[in-house]
Amino acid sequence: MSDPLVKMRGITKRFGGVTALANVDLAAYAGEVLAIVGDNGAGKSTLIKVLTGVYQPTEGEIFLDGQKVDFASHAEAIERGIDAVYQTLALADHLDPAANMFLGNELTKTVFGVPILDNKRMRSETERVLMDRLGVTLKSLDAPTESLSGGQRQAVAIARAVYHEGLRVLVMDEPTAALGPQETARTLKLIQTLKAQGLAVILISHSLDDVFEVSDRIHVQRRGQCVGRVVTAESNTQEVLGLIVGAEEAA
Amino acid sequence: MTSATAKPPLTERLEPYIAIIGPMVMILAILIFMGIAEPARYFRATNLNLILLDAALYMPMAMAMTFVITLRGIDLSIGSIAALSGILMAFLIKQYGFSVYVAVPIAIMLGALMGLLNGLIITRFNVPDLIGTLAMDLVYRGFALVLAKGLVLARFPDFLTDMGRGQIPGFVPIPVLIGTATMIAGYILLTRTYFGRYTIAIGSNPEAAELTGIAVNRHKVYAYVLCGACAALGGVMLTGKLNAIQATSAPYFNLHVIAAVVVGGTSLFGGRASMLGSFAGVLLLSMMINALVTLRIEFFWQSVASGVVIVSSVALYAWMQKKDRDGAGGWLAGLGTPDGQKMLRFSAALLGILIALLAIGAMFAGSPNPSG
16 A cells, blocks of 8 residues: 555643543545544544644644644644544534635635625535535525535535645544434445545544445544554454454453 | 425525515505505605604614624614714814814714724623623713713704705705615625625634634624724714704614614524615614604604514514424414413413402502602
8 A cells, every 4th residue: 555645643642631642543545534433532533633733732743745744723734635524514504505615715806906705606616516526416505504404514514625625634523423314325425425536534433334334444442542443344343343342341 | 294395385485585574574564554544644755754864873873783793792882882972073073173074084983993892892801792782881871971961062064964864855865875875885795795704604603603714703893893883973963963962862772773683684693694684674663663653652652662573573583483393383382281381370370469469459549649
């Protein structure tokens, strides 16, 4: 296998006296889905927050394309091509999908020297990104985002991340937790699409069914440590479950 | 599901227009009612002019308040800001001989500064909007009283009275032009600028707005500055309209403007803004108050009518926007539930005690003893 796109080495994160992550290594490759699984409190969220620049590690290094990077903020990580779609999606539900996709990053045109929002262009760009990159057509681009289904709202949140041309690593935090079976299937397909476009997708999920359906490799966290890395095709639910709860308890 | 899936239910299809339908229906109701009750006096050109003149005064403030309410704020200090900036302007003109063309912009800038103060108190000191602006209302009103005492400052240059009640011959009053212009500017601001977009985003989901890098507090301050400036403009227009100003002027600007905005469909819970609705709301309130006057109903009933209109329109929006209507079965159905029964007994007990007290009072009542 080629070199990993993003590599975390010896990551430790302490909050006061609590060690949330202890010496964790992680590698994600372009065009691959890496699943991170683990029980509550295993350090999954902390790990990705360190990766996306929300937290700064107490110890350890992150390499992007073999180059050491230090993210002082989430915005810096986004700039370097690492973004995340959170379970809450972070959408302003009263605004339409286009406004959400460009929130904080609006396209403007100049009228009499004054910058004016270019709603028409944002709309067509949104339509294009949703169609070309995600293969999604929304039932309405004019209605507020709150009127869309859970899966479609998620597509808008993902579109916002992938609109950034430099996006290379996309973290998805529990993308299917709030979705019904049909929408879950669609979201998993979406993840495959993003993978095929060469992104490194990091999927955090409690659903082992989803993980086994869509991931290439699985990284198992337990009590702040990485307790196993398996290739999905060579493993099974039993083995991963055993790693999650710990071998001694499972035996 | 009984309704066809091809066509969403009527309420859902109406939803985008909900903000404008509410006040429109009520405006129509007033028009029909007055058309039957008092057509000759209500629909006279001079009376319609009067309605517009009254509404125009509130338009700039309703425009600004739409932004404040949309980002989950509220400004209870606009009445005092209007009075204080009006009085300061009056002193500049009457006592210091300032040109009215400078004094008016100064008044508006003073209002903007007061709005800035409101905004900074709310965002920097983390004082809740309601308490912060309520307290500043007392402060601004206090300053106005300290400065003007009981004085009524009157007789101003023509430019000012033109702003307040001037008429373009054969056309609408000048304040109506000013009010409408601010409303149109507000619409453009809301739909075509960063400020408007971020106002809605912050009101809709503050955490998400923060996460996308929007400067939440800065945009909040902008909204309060706009509100302060527009309140001062309202104060200037009021001074011109009455050709007089005093410290106790504009006592019910706050509730009147908030009512107009809320009646127009802008949600107090943030994120839902309608500039057109605010425009209609202002018109509706002015038409209603004028109707009461036309019908020769005692002035004090206006307060009752305004309250009823606000409650019924907000309840209407709440009902129409409720996503999950199945299972509830109308608002009377709740009476059957155990909790509804308890509520019913509780209300009955309160009423019963009151009636008993009244009965006791009547039983032991002596001869009437007029006060004073």
